[in-house]
Amino acid sequence: MSGDGEVDTSRTVVQTYVPAYQRDLWDDHADRLDMSRSEFVKTMVQAGRREIGDDPDLLPDDDLAAESTEGEGKSLSAEITSLLDDEDALSWDELLAALTDDIEARLDDTLQELQDRNQVRYSGREDGYVLVDES
Structure with missing residues (x-):
């Protein structure tokens, strides 16, 4: 902190x-x-x-929820209630899977933006994403 x-x-x-x-x-x-x-x-x-x-x-749950959905205007509480409104019941694993779909899409979009700006690239040798050397 x-x-x-x-x-x-x-x-x-x-x-x-x-x-x-x-x-x-x-x-x-x-x-x-x-x-x-x-x-x-x-x-x-x-x-x-x-x-x-x-x-x-x-962080309080509301701060965590705001942080995890930044820019999307929807708190974690609102996402959960929306998911449960669409279904009769969801298990912990089903809720987690539904909520993490969003983070995966955001991660994919953000990685693409960083690659477009030449800040990050995928390295087969490193078997993962790395920062682009600016030297």
């Missing part, structure tokens, strides 16, 4: 060591949700922290 109430949104690497069977379970669950392992772990950790509810550093 930054001072003066500002949130540091820079990205950083977090690593953990878990038994292979647990990683495999997470990978299977992530695959069912059409998520990467990284996206799955981040989503589950944040969901767990919100569930516990005793971390003063967590």
Whole structure:
């Protein structure tokens, strides 16, 4: 966290060591949700922290919802109620899958924009997206 109430949104690497069977379970669950392992772990950790509810550093749910749907004018609460209005009932996994479809589309669009501006490119050698060297 930054001072003066500002949130540091820079990205950083977090690593953990878990038994292979647990990683495999997470990978299977992530695959069912059409998520990467990284996206799955981040989503589950944040969901767990919100569930516990005793971390003063967590943004309030309304702030998280606004952040996750920035520019779309629709809070997470509104998205959930809209989804449930369309269906009789949805499981946690079904809700998560429906909500992550939006982030996948936004990620795809944003990566395309960054590639169009020559800021990011896909590297087969690195097996992922990398920043374009400006030198």
